[in-house]
Amino acid sequence: MNSLQRLISGLAIMLVVTPFAQAQSNYSMGAGDEVRMTVYGQPELTTEGQINTDGTLDVPLIGVVKVAGRSSGDAAKLIAERYQSGNFLKSAQVNLLVTKYRSQVVSILGKVNRPGMLVLEGSTSLTQAIAWAGGISDAGNERVILIRTDANGRQERREYNLQKQLESEASSNSVVWLQNGDTLYIPNADRFYVSGEVRTPGMYPLDRPLNVMQAIGVAGGPTARASDRSAKLYRKQADGSVKELKAKPDDKVLDGDVMVVQESLF
Structure with missing residues (x-):
């Protein structure tokens, strides 16, 4: 196993042991994600549901709340504020947990060992995504091509050297975070x-x-x-x-x- 393969294997382990709460805190929820909401001291308000296609969540007493694009923690604060401003609860303590991730997907194509669709379950870096795909195959290149579509529908192409990116992320510098809809492509060596x-x-x-x-x-x-x-x-x-x-x-x-x-x- 060469140094690049060892680094990728280490990142694969990191994907498994990354604290779940930390992943939740960095994840922007979207339509299709399933969540569970609890309110401290109010078990009758506990609810489980799916974020609607318009990005809203049906919340007991207060109706629909726009939660798409927010982390679970930010959405919980918003719901607590709605409970208090609507005079439903004096001091609401809301907890929101994503129970099933469905809204954000990255495609990993080309010369990797397991190409496919990666569902983002929190902040995921470029190198972590390559690790999830089993690393670069023997026929693959260390160049990683990232294709991203901006808000105006224009495609942007960026290239990264995987070895340099691994070294950079190991020192917590210049981490490339993936977004919903990104495509990673590994060309032939x-x-x-x-x-x-x-x-x-x-x-x-x-x-x-x-x-x-x-x-x-x-x-x-x-x-x-x-x-x-x-x-x-x-x-x-x-x-x-x-x-x-x-x-x-x-x-x-x-x-x-x-x-x-x-x-x-x-």
Whole structure:
């Protein structure tokens, strides 16, 4: 198991052990969610129901209350204020608990081990969602594409490097929180090719940053006949043409690069 897989496994455990109350406090309720309401000292007001399609909840005595877009704690405060302002109760202590999450869903597609629809049950980060999907598959890329639709219906595309995002979230910086309707897509892993005087020529996944020397090492290293000075790099250009470059050991390898290690003349 590599370091990236260990980090993702750790996040999967975090998803299981995150306190339920904390998840509730950060979750914005929506239509379809099922809730249970209790009022301290007033057992006859206990009710269970589903948030209506217009975002309202039917509450005993006071009727419908708009709760969509609020956390359960904020909605409980609002209901308590309505009980008091309507002279139903002098000092209302209301508790609202989400019993079934249904309103907020994120799609996770592409090269993950378990693609599917994740129902958000509280604040969920990008990396936690990837952990829920079983992590990136062997054919996947560390690039994560997030597609989000704004309030005006326009789609926005963002890209994140999963390794960097994991490191960032581990230090509680720059956490990417998911929203209802988000789509996460993991594309195929980048590839590079090595041929010529290397021990195991072939195609390899570019699953981490590599320079030319490291890429040759991935291909088993140079053979005894290889030149220690002559390696060619063929790189596709923006216009579709292929450019031949003289490869330097510390040159960064890009997706689609072809390296040819030449034979020594002596």
